[in-house]
Amino acid sequence: MRIVLVGDLMVSHSLRDEPAASALSAVRGLLARADAGFANFESVAHDFQWPPMTPSGGSWARTPPEVCAELRELGVSLVSVANNHAGDYGPAAFASSLATLSAAGLVYAGGGQDGVTAAAPAVLRTSAGSIGLVAATATCPAHAVATRSCGAVPARYGVNTLRRKGSYQVPGRHLAALSDVSAEFFGSGGEDRVVFGGVAFERGDSFHREESVDENSLNVLLDAVRKVRSESRVVLVSVHCHARERDPHTPPAFLVGACRALVDAGADVVVAHGPHVARPVExxxxxxxxxxxxxLLLRPDDAAQPAEVYAAHGLRPGDGPGLTARRLRGLAAGGEDxxxxxxxxxxxxxxxxxxxxxxxxxxxxxxxxxxxxxxxxxxxxxxxxxxxxxxxxxxxxxxxxxxxxxxxxxx
Structure with a gap:
């Protein structure tokens, strides 16, 4: 069985027209020779029936619904929908987007009407055998997380998440400075621990950040892998994660550990994506x-963003070229090539x-x-x-x- 794996697809224009058709011709050839093609669909397919949510996943990603069929024509057959842009236009838009992907013949995993369906594996059946797909995101606005119902409180449409927790240590003099600022503006400080900007900083000998995955959310993924293993020739797991070290090309340690644990549970292939950089293969x-x-595609519709986006950059509403220039400069400044x-x-x-x-x-x-x-x-x-x-x-x-x-x- 041959599987071609590509990363994020953020697409707002037809793939049949130039220059996209020529730019993707070689990838199209690779996908045509494969039994399956995987990608992360980092967008929401709709025709602006719903207003944008706040916060977004960065910009507000939207794909014309008819382009989903073009992705299938390109050779993509499996997609993850678990990423930080899935909730850009709210749960109703996300639900509609999932229906559009299905209608286009794309098998998806990582999202659904509640926490149970969002975590469930999907299976693509090909002439070479079945491929099980499990998907989650470690980067996501809280409003886009799929939840379970609780008594009279209904479940929320959203994505499956791999939650993480972090510990931040700073030298004493820097912690004291944070404490002074926090006490001045927010009325609270601390000698050994300060919460500033929603992040807890602790006293340490040096600057040190340590992140780890939440075991409960990782176990949900591991269980999904074990479940789909018995009915799949190949098990593929997708993890969307924007976390980074100082060098954006280096994966964080918690992501390495989680990916290896997924292999230990029975995954044949684990792919991560998120930062706009290539990272190591193992x-x-x-x-x-x-x-x-x-x-593979980084083409959000910069001419169709909420008004406050343009205002924040000092641009007139709808100034797509101006916003594109600022977005690309921002990526370069962050080391994302x-x-x-x-x-x-x-x-x-x-x-x-x-x-x-x-x-x-x-x-x-x-x-x-x-x-x-x-x-x-x-x-x-x-x-x-x-x-x-x-x-x-x-x-x-x-x-x-x-x-x-x-x-x-x-x-």
Missing amino acids: IYRGRLICYGLGS CSALVVDATVEGGALRRVDVHPVLLDTDPGSPSAGLPRRLSAAESDLVLERSGVARLDVPRGLVVAGVSASPRG
């Missing part, structure tokens, strides 16, 4: 983990047999009609993205071939 116990696929990976994985006889990793760079020129689409890479750029993927340094077991493909998957 072969763990003979299974594939991709810690960051990046984005819009690199990505397209991973072509083959599983035979219950074992991973081949993994081909294709480097991608998106066009980040705000004045380009191809902004947010895959562009051609130079040899040096291709080598750099593959270097960050760590393919050449992998400890590969006998019988498995892992290769970096220097040619960019861009037509």
Whole structure:
């Protein structure tokens, strides 16, 4: 069985028209030769029947409903809907979006009418066998989280989450400064612990941040993997996560631990995505983990955002080019270079047999009609993205071939 894995799809325009059609031609070819194609659908499909929610997942992501069928034409058959943009337009819009994805022939996981259905695995049946998909997000506004009913309180439509908790330590003199500011403006301080901006800081010998996953939410994912294992030839898990170290290309330790635990539970392939960068690939116990696929399409509709977005940037309402320029500059300032990976994985006889990793760079020129689409890479750029993927340094077991493909998957 051959599965092609791509990262985030944030799309607001037709994929049949130029320049998207040409930019995606090579990826389309890879997907056409696969038994299944996976992506993270980081948007909500609707025609503006519902108002935007606050806060959003960053910007407000919206896809014209008819484009969902174009994603299926592209070769995408499996999608995660668990991400930070699923709740951009509220639960009714999200519910409608899920129905639109289904009508387009896309199998999704990670969202639903309550916490139980959002956590449930989905199964795609192909001529080569069944693929089980489990999906969750570790980055999400609270209003988009799927909940269970509680007495007379109904459940909420939303996404499945991998919750995390953090500990922040700072040296004593810095904690004292935070305490003074907190006491001055909010009437509370502290000697060993200060809550500032909703974050608890504790006294420590140095600056140190430690994050871990909530065991209960991780167990929900592990149970879903075990459940779908018995009816699937391949089990695929998707985790959306924007958490990062100082270097955005380095996955946080809690994400590494969670991904490995999912393999231990029976997953064949675990993919993470969220930051707009390529992160390392790992072969763990003979299974594939991709810690960051990046984005294949990063094209939100910057000309159709809430009025306050333009006001915050000093732009006139509807100034799409101006907002695009600011958004791309913001990514660059944060070290996110819009690199990505397209991973072509083959599983035979219950074992991973081949993994081909294709480097991608998106066009980040705000004045380009191809902004947010895959562009051609130079040899040096291709080598750099593959270097960050760590393919050449992998400890590969006998019988498995892992290769970096220097040619960019861009037509």
